[in-house]
Amino acid sequence: MRSVIDVEGIAKVYGGSHGQRALDGVSFSVPKGSVFGFLGPNGAGKTTTIRILATVLDPTEGTVRIDGHDLREEPLAAKEEIGLMPDEVLFYPTLTGMQHLLYYASFYGIPRKDARARAKELLDQFTLADAADKKLKAYSHGMKKRLALAQCLLHDPQVLIMDEPANGLDPAGMRYFRDLIRWLNSQGKTVFLSSHMLSEVEQLCERVGIIDRGKIVAEDTIANLATRLATGAPTVLHVTASGISDVALQAVARIPGVAKVEPTPSGVDVSVEAGTDVSADVSKALVLAGAQLRELRAEQRSLEDLFLALTKGGAP
Amino acid sequence: MKLPAFLRGTPQVFRQELFASVKSVRFLIMALVSALVIVGGSYGISGLGGGFGPPPLVVWLHPIVDTNGDHIAVAWAADPFGAPVAQGTIVSFEDLNTSTTLGEVPTDSNGFARLNVGTAPVVAAMVRLGNIPAASITQWGSPPPVDFFFLVNQNDLDQDGGYDDLSMQVVDLTGAPVAGRVLLNATEVATLNPNTGFAWFSLPPGESNVTLEVAGEPPLSQTMYVGDSGGATFLSGPDFVLLIIATLSTLFISIFAITITFDSVSKERVQGTMDLLLSRPVSRTGVLLGKFLASFAAVAIPVTLVNLAGIGVISAASGKAPTGSFAAAFVGYSLLLIAFYVLLQLTMSTLAKTGGTAVLFGVLIWLLLNILYSIVTLVVASVFSGGDPATFFRIQQYAALGNPSAVVGNLISLSAPVDLGFFGGGTTLDAGLFAGAAVFWFVSLFLLALWTFQKKAAE
Numbered sequence: 001m002r003s004v005i006d007v008e009g010i011a012k013v014y015g016g017s018h019g020q021r022a023l024d025g026v027s028f029s030v031p032k033g034s035v036f037g038f039l040g041p042n043g044a045g046k047t048t049t050i051r052i053l054a055t056v057l058d059p060t061e062g063t064v065r066i067d068g069h070d071l072r073e074e075p076l077a078a079k080e081e082i083g084l085m086p087d088e089v090l091f092y093p094t095l096t097g098m099q100h101l102l103y104y105a106s107f108y109g110i111p112r113k114d115a116r117a118r119a120k121e122l123l124d125q126f127t128l129a130d131a132a133d134k135k136l137k138a139y140s141h142g143m144k145k146r147l148a149l150a151q152c153l154l155h156d157p158q159v160l161i162m163d164e165p166a167n168g169l170d171p172a173g174m175r176y177f178r179d180l181i182r183w184l185n186s187q188g189k190t191v192f193l194s195s196h197m198l199s200e201v202e203q204l205c206e207r208v209g210i211i212d213r214g215k216i217v218a219e220d221t222i223a224n225l226a227t228r229l230a231t232g233a234p235t236v237l238h239v240t241a242s243g244i245s246d247v248a249l250q251a252v253a254r255i256p257g258v259a260k261v262e263p264t265p266s267g268v269d270v271s272v273e274a275g276t277d278v279s280a281d282v283s284k285a286l287v288l289a290g291a292q293l294r295e296l297r298a299e300q301r302s303l304e305d306l307f308l309a310l311t312k313g314g315a316p
Numbered sequence: 317m318k319l320p321a322f323l324r325g326t327p328q329v330f331r332q333e334l335f336a337s338v339k340s341v342r343f344l345i346m347a348l349v350s351a352l353v354i355v356g357g358s359y360g361i362s363g364l365g366g367g368f369g370p371p372p373l374v375v376w377l378h379p380i381v382d383t384n385g386d387h388i389a390v391a392w393a394a395d396p397f398g399a400p401v402a403q404g405t406i407v408s409f410e411d412l413n414t415s416t417t418l419g420e421v422p423t424d425s426n427g428f429a430r431l432n433v434g435t436a437p438v439v440a441a442m443v444r445l446g447n448i449p450a451a452s453i454t455q456w457g458s459p460p461p462v463d464f465f466f467l468v469n470q471n472d473l474d475q476d477g478g479y480d481d482l483s484m485q486v487v488d489l490t491g492a493p494v495a496g497r498v499l500l501n502a503t504e505v506a507t508l509n510p511n512t513g514f515a516w517f518s519l520p521p522g523e524s525n526v527t528l529e530v531a532g533e534p535p536l537s538q539t540m541y542v543g544d545s546g547g548a549t550f551l552s553g554p555d556f557v558l559l560i561i562a563t564l565s566t567l568f569i570s571i572f573a574i575t576i577t578f579d580s581v582s583k584e585r586v587q588g589t590m591d592l593l594l595s596r597p598v599s600r601t602g603v604l605l606g607k608f609l610a611s612f613a614a615v616a617i618p619v620t621l622v623n624l625a626g627i628g629v630i631s632a633a634s635g636k637a638p639t640g641s642f643a644a645a646f647v648g649y650s651l652l653l654i655a656f657y658v659l660l661q662l663t664m665s666t667l668a669k670t671g672g673t674a675v676l677f678g679v680l681i682w683l684l685l686n687i688l689y690s691i692v693t694l695v696v697a698s699v700f701s702g703g704d705p706a707t708f709f710r711i712q713q714y715a716a717l718g719n720p721s722a723v724v725g726n727l728i729s730l731s732a733p734v735d736l737g738f739f740g741g742g743t744t745l746d747a748g749l750f751a752g753a754a755v756f757w758f759v760s761l762f763l764l765a766l767w768t769f770q771k772k773a774a775e
Contacts (some may be wrong), residue, residue, distance in 0.1 A: 014775060051595065056597040056774045075596045076321060084595040089588035104330045107596035151592065 004159055004190045005053065006099075010062030011214075012048050024214040030192055030207070032158075036204030038194040041311050045214045046194045047087070050163050054084040054193065066160060080108070083152030087163040089144060094136040097128055097147055100136065101154060102282035108155040115154070122150040130245070142173050149180065160184060161192045164266075166200060178204060202303045204281050212311040225306050236271040237267045237279055240295040241286055243267055248289030255281045267294075325598025327359045327451055329606025330613075332556075337576055339616035351625070354561060358626035359559045362633030370396035370481075372448040372472045375407070377441045378465045378714035379457075380430075382489040387433045387456050391441035393423060396473055396483065398514035407443050411436040412453065426511050430491060431758055433524040438670050447580025447659040464488050464530050478553060483516035486530060496530035554630045554638040555733050561626055562646045562728050569619055570682055570721060573657035577611040578678040580771060594774055604662065604769040608762075610659045611658045617649050619697040623647050645731030648725050652754060656720040657681075659761035666768045669731055693718075720757040726750050 005028075005236055012023040023045045030036040040046045051057040055075055063258060064071045069078040091100055101119035102112070112120065123132045126146040131139060139147065146166065152160060165181070166174040172196070181191055195201050201208060202222060209219040218225055244267060252268070253261045257276035262269045268286075272278050283296050319326065337343050373397055380388040389409055393401040400423070407429035409418040418436065421429040433439050442451040457516035467484040473481035486508055488494050493513030498506040501524055506515035509531075519526075519542045527537040584590035593603060623646065631637040664677035700709035716722040730747045743750075 051591060051774065056591045058595045076324060076599075079595060079597040082595065084591065088589050089592065091587060091589060092336065093587075094336065102326065103332055104592065104596065106331075107325060161357065227738060246643055 002030075004032040004067050005030035005192060006063075007049075007053070007064040008065060009062045010049075010052060010059040012045075012052065013060045015026050021162065022214055023052075024060070026211065026214070026216050028191060028209045028216055028219045030159075032190055032256050033185070033188055034189040034207060035181060035193055035205045037208035038192060038211070039198065039209035039307055041202060044211045044311070046211060049211065050084075050161055050192070050194055052306050053093055054082060054161050055079050056084075080155065081157055082159045083155070083157035085148045085152045085160065085162045087167055091136040091139075091144060091147065094135055095131050096135055097101050097123060097139070097143075097150075098132040101151060104105060104151045105154045111156065118154060119150075119229055122153055133223040133312035141168050142170075144175075145169060145173070145177070153184075157189075159190045159192065163194045164196060165193070166197060168193065174200065179287055198303045198307060208303075210307060216308045218306075222303060222306075233275070235289045236299045237272060237282060238264075238281065238295075238297045238299065239270060239286065239293070240297075241267040241291045241293045244286065244291045245289060248286050248291050251285040252282055252291050255285060258282070273300065319602075322599045322601045323605065323704070325593075325596065326606040326609070327594070329598075329603050330610045331529060331568045332612055333580065333607055337610060342575050343614060347622075350507070350568055350572055350619060350622050353731055354565055354622045355629055357564055358557060358561050358629040359633055361560055362554070362630050370473050371450065373401070373443060373445055373448045373642035374469065374483075375441050375443050375450045375452040376467050376485045376732060377439070377452040377454040378467070378487050378491055379454045380465070380487075380489065381441075381456065381459070382432070382490075385753040387436055387439070388491060389418075389433050389439045389454065390487060391421075391431075391443075391452070392427050392430045392485060392487075392493075392512065392514075393443045393450065394427050394512065394514065395428070395442075395473060396469075397486075397516065398483070398509060398512055399444065400425075400512060401674045403427075405429075405443060405445065407431075408442050409433060410440045410442065412438040412440050427491075428491075436588050460489075461538055462530075463495055463533055465491075466528065466536075474518060478542070480519045480521075481516060482526070482540075483514065484528070486513040486528070486750060494530050499525075499527040499529065499535075501525050502527070518698070527575075543766075548686060553634045554636050555642055557630050557634065558627065558638040558642060558646060559729070562632070562650075562695075563725070565619075565623065565626075565646075565650060566653055566721065566725055566728070569653050569684060570657045570686065572619060573611070573654050574661050574678040574682055576614050577658050577661035577665065579665055579668075579671050580607050580662060581769065582668040582671055582674040583665075585669070585774075586671060589773060593745065598631045600773060601766060601771050603773075604766055608658060608662060608765065611662070612655055612702030615654045615658065619650055619654060620647060623650055633736070639733050642731050642733060645729055649727045649731075652727075652758070653724040656757060656761060657757075659765045660720075662765040663761070666765070666772050685719055689715075689719045707727050713743060714758070715747070716743060717749065717753040720761070723750050723753045723757060727754060744752055 008027050009028045010023055011021065014020045014022055026049060038046055048057065052059050052109060054077060055071055067081045071078050091298040101122065102115055105115035105119060123129050126149060128143060128146055128150065131143060156261040166177045169177065178200060181193065185191055193201065193205060205222050210217050244263065248261065249261050249268065254259060255278050257273050257278045258270055259273050270282055278299055279296055279298065283293055286293055342452050356632035358534040358685045363757055372395065374394060376392045378390045380390050382388050382723050391407045393407060403425045406420050406422055406424045408420045409431045411418050411433065419431045419441060421431050436451065438455045440451055440453045442449065464486055466480055466484055468484045470479055470485060471481050472479045473483065486494050486496060491509060494508060495510040497504050498515055498517060500517065507516040508515045519540055523536060523539060523541050526540055527535050529535045584593060627638060627643050660681055661678055664681060666673050666679050668674035693712060697708045700711060727750050728742045730743065730750065
């Protein structure tokens with residue numbers, strides 16, 4: 001599938017050539033019409049990347065193309081294709097919601113009348129119609145989030161760049177945004193989604209990129225990443241059983257492929273070397289040694305495990 | 317109409333910023349205060365005429381010789397309009413040749429104090445009221461050609477800015493006040509107060525014949541000339557008022573410009589709207605230009621209106637308009653000063669990470685250009701002049717070119733009528749040099765603001 005965002009080897013150094021290197025050779029691509037999840041611990045370079053994609057920051061090195069437009073060579077054409085929804089926007093406190101949308105629409109050469117109609121349509125769609133003429137200082141956090149989304153859709157961009165769209169919202173608000181992103185994606189929009197909420201990313205995104213300490217440590221579909229991780233990492237079998245004797249534990253420990261055996265209050269945890277399946281041998285050994293086996297469960301690896309494994313435990 | 321790429325965003329940012337500025341409370345406050353300072357100041361100072369006014373206390377001293385040949389110093393102390401000081405006010409007499417105090421004499425009910433000073437040839441009489449000292453010197457020489465002594469002061473008693481008021485005091489050969497009258501072109505304009513011998517009157521512009529008639533003496537006539545802008549009225553009223561107002565205005569304009577601009581960029585970053593703005597199809601040059609023009613217009617429009625109103629008030633109050641080229645220079649160069657401060661503050665606002673830092677930068681810029689710069693140049697001139705006063709003077713003169721505020725101040729004072737020059741802070745440098753400095757500063761400050769915005773607006 002054709003990619004709509006192409007990032008090649010971008011680096012960002014703050015504070016001169018000897019300053020802090022926030023990004024270091026970041027490359028990834030986002031297929032057209034997809035929802036791309038962008039994950040990373042705090043300070044990993046997520047927001048810097050987003051601001052570069054949104055043409056707010058210039059990369060120190062590397063190239064970025066939005067729908068084929070190089071940001072350095074054709075910044076204005078690239079800007080026409082993107083809509084940015086930053087994480088935290090307070091907006092102009094003395095302007096109304098409608099005035100904000102008209103102001104931002106004016107940059108795209110949309111005639112005033114059409115801009116007003118479009119703004120009204122978006123305010124209706126995002127349940128802000130009643131607050132259209134209220135100043136922003138009267139808006140709640142959730143209303144500002146919805147306005148932030150409305151302003152980035154004014155010119156009907158192909159690519160939506162969203163930084164933590166559901167951050168700080170209540171469960172209903174989060175669900176509202178999740179549904180909206182699905183709907184926007186169904187309308188053909190490409191969504192670049194940075195989020196702390198891994199479950200949200202898991203539900204919405206086909207592909208993810210994971211950034212850690214300014215470098216991309218993984219970029220693939222979630223399914224492929226899980227498989228890749230599983231082939232290189234040990235699995236744990238959680239066994240629930242009673243009557244596990246020392247003999248039973250020794251029998252399990254002798255099974256080829258078993259790395260470690262740890263008794264637990266409800267039974268035993270068996271760590272198995274990557275790429276081996278010993279669950280049948282483990283259950284047989286336990287039963288033969290007199291244990292009453294109730295359950296044997298292989299641990300499921302979630303996006304969170306992937307994230308923690310790839311970022312050495314950094315908090316998202 | 318499609319704008320060139322580098323101007324993309326200018327009209328939109330200009331409209332939004334200007335709209336936000338003129339609706340702000342700070343704009344309203346600054347516009348009101350500027351009206352009060354400029355228009356009110358123009359009215360108030362014009363009401364006084366713009367002159368320095370007369371000295372509040374005057375001592376008149378006559379060299380009388382008594383029948384024994386002794387020198388009698390006759391001092392009369394009064395306010396400039398002839399009201400004597402309170403009885404008992406001490407007049408101190410000093411022999412100026414020996415610097416010795418000859419005596420202290422309390423004044424009588426008409427403000428006179430007399431002392432026999434023996435043969436002292438040059439004597440000073442001094443009076444101090446409150447914190448105002450006044451003194452006069454007299455010298456004994458050949459007797460007067462007429463049988464009375466008269467002293468004349470030329471001053472700006474009516475405070476119309478013209479030093480065209482004559483006050484005189486006349487005593488007879490014994491030092492007693494005389495009665496009499498003053499004729500101006502054969503018309504009586506004043507009579508001498510018989511208790512004090514004092515009178516005052518104003519001279520009209522041009523040539524006048526002033527005649528003093530003292531009872532029993534032949535009239536004494538003299539021709540006097542008062543020019544329109546020179547001579548006695550070298551401080552012509554409205555121009556002088558405008559110069560004072562211009563000095564006030566330049567200080568105030570800088571504060572106005574800083575107040576409107578100080579958070580123009582930093583506020584957008586704090587609000588998070590800078591990212592939204594820069595992600596639009598705009599150029600950074602276009603955004604900065606829009607912000608510059610908006611802040612400039614938000615200050616320039618009220619300041620120009622207020623300046624024009626000030627000139628109008630000066631004209632109305634003093635009955636004469638300031639010199640046209642001076643007034644135009646004042647209005648025009650004020651705009652240049654606004655541009656300087658807006659550009660400087662845009663740079664500072666881009667560098668400031670918070671609103672508080674932006675305010676601090678604004679205050680520091682104002683202090684630097686209006687106070688600290690003079691102190692620093694003083695120190696630099698002292699260090700590099702090596703004790704040579706001429707070098708010290710020249711370093712200070714040229715140092716004005718390094719301060720955009722001083723450049724504008726000097727351009728305004730150089731536009732003033734020549735006879736006002738020495739009140740304008742003064743410079744011996746050529747106006748062309750300041751014009752060149754003004755262009756240099758404008759271009760440099762614009763490029764600095766642009767470069768800073770390009771590099772730091774989003775970081």
